[in-house]
Amino acid sequence: MKLLKRFSLGAVAFSLCGLSHVALAEQQQDFQTWLEALKVEAKQKGFSDQLIEEALTGLKPYPKAIKSDRAQPEFKRTFKRYSTKRLSDWRINTGLKMKKEHGELLEKVGKAYGVQPRFILAFWGLETNYGNYTGNNDIIRSLATLAYDKRRGPYFRKELFNALTILKEGHIKLEDMKGSWSGAMGQGQFMPSSFLQLAQDFDGDGRKDIWHTHADVFASIANYLKHYGWNDQQTWGRQITLPENAKQLVADTKQVTPEKGCRALRAHSEKLPLSQWNELGVRRLNNAELPTVNLKATLTVPDGVNGDAFLTYGNFRTILRYNCANSYAITVGLLSDKFK
Numbered sequence: 195m196k197l198l199k200r201f202s203l204g205a206v207a208f209s210l211c212g213l214s215h216v217a218l219a220e221q222q223q224d225f226q227t228w229l230e231a232l233k234v235e236a237k238q239k240g241f242s243d244q245l246i247e248e249a250l251t252g253l254k255p256y257p258k259a260i261k262s263d264r265a266q267p268e269f270k271r272t273f274k275r276y277s278t279k280r281l282s283d284w285r286i287n288t289g290l291k292m293k294k295e296h297g298e299l300l301e302k303v304g305k306a307y308g309v310q311p312r313f314i315l316a317f318w319g320l321e322t323n324y325g326n327y328t329g330n331n332d333i334i335r336s337l338a339t340l341a342y343d344k345r346r347g348p349y350f351r352k353e354l355f356n357a358l359t360i361l362k363e364g365h366i367k368l369e370d371m372k373g374s375w376s377g378a379m380g381q382g383q384f385m386p387s388s389f390l391q392l393a394q395d396f397d398g399d400g401r402k403d404i405w406h407t408h409a410d411v412f413a414s415i416a417n418y419l420k421h422y423g424w425n426d427q428q429t430w431g432r433q434i435t436l437p438e439n440a441k442q443l444v445a446d447t448k449q450v451t452p453e454k455g456c457r458a459l460r461a462h463s464e465k466l467p468l469s470q471w472n473e474l475g476v477r478r479l480n481n482a483e484l485p486t487v488n489l490k491a492t493l494t495v496p497d498g499v500n501g502d503a504f505l506t507y508g509n510f511r512t513i514l515r516y517n518c519a520n521s522y523a524i525t526v527g528l529l530s531d532k533f534k
């Protein structure tokens with residue numbers, strides 16, 4: 195999660211990997227000096243001595259946090275490979291099982307926030323395999339490592355203080371505050387800032403427990419989507435077939451002014467009504483005409499005109515707020531379609 199949560203990646207300015215023993219020792223010394231200054235700032239921000247001592251004293255950087263920072267799969271593989279791997283039989287069948295098992299709760303949450311349950315399931319399934327893999331890294335340690343790193347230090351320093359706030363508010367115990375190397379936490383992979391802004395205590399026990407409580411997990415995902423403009427009267431988009439002059443069509447419908455929002459939108463066409471796409475020869479996968487609803491859509495061909503092609507609607511932009519990558523957002527959509 196939540197994009198809230200992910201960012202495009204540039205060159206790594208600094209790395210703990212591949213250093214000599216001497217260099218590593220110096221780096222760790224620098225880290226300890228940096229950590230002392232961080233503790234002073236935490237005290238100034240009003241965190242208790244006890245929390246600072248427990249959470250920050252003796253902390254050591256995670257070499258793998260920075261190593262992983264260079265290899266986010268959404269940005270490296272072709273869409274087809276990325277998507278096929280994630281739309282596995284296991285993920286689809288487990289999702290259908292979860293839909294049955296948690297059907298009542300999913301419906302209740304879906305109604306409360308205005309999000310179709312199949313999308314909550316899809317995010318849950320893609321982010322953490324339905325809560326089976328939420329990440330085993332200590333969040334404070336991951337965030338401290340990345341906050342110390344020069345490249346995106348200020349961003350992660352803020353997230354580190356947000357994480358301390360979550361501990362201070364008592365939503366989770368320090369030893370249970372686990373997640374990804376990049377600081378994404380719990381079954382929906384929320385960054386601490388998204389947690390503070392959007393996580394929900396749906397079961398009403400006083401804690402926003404996105405690690406263990408299904409009600410809180412589902413409601414937090416749904417609330418995130420609601421906050422970023424989800425419309426439950428619409429779907430995300432659809433896979434389509436392009437006419438023979440596909441290459442020309444893509445060139446002709448290229449957007450003039452890039453759409454605002456995440457960078458992934460730059461790989462989309464201009465926004466046109468479905469009726470116009472229909473006139474241009476775009477068809478459903480079964481070659482039928484597009485639905486006659488009054489909706490605007492953009493065309494995107496993540497692997498080029500010879501690969502799979504998609505029209506995307508407003509909700510697709512909301513999915514991108516969770517993770518700014520077309521391959522990810524399309525895969526969420528395709529997975530949700532399996533749960534209809």
Ligand SMILES: [Ca+2]
Pocket residue numbers: 394395396397398399400401402403407410
């Ligand atoms: Ca709760």
